[in-house]
Amino acid sequence: MKREGFTKVMGVLAVLFVLGGAAGAFWLAKVRATKPVAVEQEPGVESAAYTLAKGDYSNLTYDNISLDRPVYDRYTLKQRLAKGLPTMLPALPHYTAEKVAYLTFDDGPDDVNTPAILDVLKAKGVHATFYVLGGMVEKNPEVLKRIFAEGHAIGNHSYDHDYDRLYASKESFVEEMEQTDEAIFKVIGMRPFIIRAPGGTVGMFTADFYEHLNLLGYVEHDWNVLTEDATPEHPSAERQICYIDRRTAGHLKDNMALILMHCNGGKEETVRALPGIIDNLRAKGYRFGVVTPITPQPW
Numbered sequence: 001m002k003r004e005g006f007t008k009v010m011g012v013l014a015v016l017f018v019l020g021g022a023a024g025a026f027w028l029a030k031v032r033a034t035k036p037v038a039v040e041q042e043p044g045v046e047s048a049a050y051t052l053a054k055g056d057y058s059n060l061t062y063d064n065i066s067l068d069r070p071v072y073d074r075y076t077l078k079q080r081l082a083k084g085l086p087t088m089l090p091a092l093p094h095y096t097a098e099k100v101a102y103l104t105f106d107d108g109p110d111d112v113n114t115p116a117i118l119d120v121l122k123a124k125g126v127h128a129t130f131y132v133l134g135g136m137v138e139k140n141p142e143v144l145k146r147i148f149a150e151g152h153a154i155g156n157h158s159y160d161h162d163y164d165r166l167y168a169s170k171e172s173f174v175e176e177m178e179q180t181d182e183a184i185f186k187v188i189g190m191r192p193f194i195i196r197a198p199g200g201t202v203g204m205f206t207a208d209f210y211e212h213l214n215l216l217g218y219v220e221h222d223w224n225v226l227t228e229d230a231t232p233e234h235p236s237a238e239r240q241i242c243y244i245d246r247r248t249a250g251h252l253k254d255n256m257a258l259i260l261m262h263c264n265g266g267k268e269e270t271v272r273a274l275p276g277i278i279d280n281l282r283a284k285g286y287r288f289g290v291v292t293p294i295t296p297q298p299w
């Protein structure tokens, strides 16, 4: 009797199991059939370390951009144009809520001073911005990878710093920006929006440059503080620290020190000055940030 009851219970359970399985399979098939056609997956690797623009720029909002996260595009300009995606960035307010120092290093990456600067930044726990040259990126892709992996921002500083070719027209300027974007894209799989005109825009850009660059989504930043490390005087580290101290002593427009330095060959004094520059700015109440599309303009 006991055994018969057991067999009955098992039989009922087996029937329920089969019915349950059939219902499950039916439900799954229905869900599969009604699931909408998947939209084309956008390229690029998402990460908490940076903001990666969507094709339609819908995630490029003020709240989505922070001082500690560089902003990149998953498409090159050519890819955007070919896909009919927007190129001009949405209008964004500037970040002026705190005293922020943006350390920027132009003309790299080389394989000596740039790694030495990265070592200092790592030791001090500071993120900076590197405006790189396309030619240097092709020579030292591993250093660019390190800049990227350590959370610094990468900006475009032209292919080879040749003023004649670069400033011949707005079209030739953009051509060089794209050439450098391609070099960067090959290494990190994304491209920057931020650029810096070699020598600065003053006396280099004619009025038509600004609108052209704006339509294509390039955001240019000059600087308002500098160490003069690229001048013929080659100031010593001590002098460079002194320059920064003096130039950040008073109130700066928009609470911002946008500091120009260099990280290529011959800039050993910059490497030596950097710890002192960082300590000096910290003592003045500055925090550090990377350049993004919400970074104020220096003037």
Ligand SMILES: [Zn+2]
Binding pocket: 106, 107, 157, 161, 198, 199
């Ligand atoms: Zn330069």
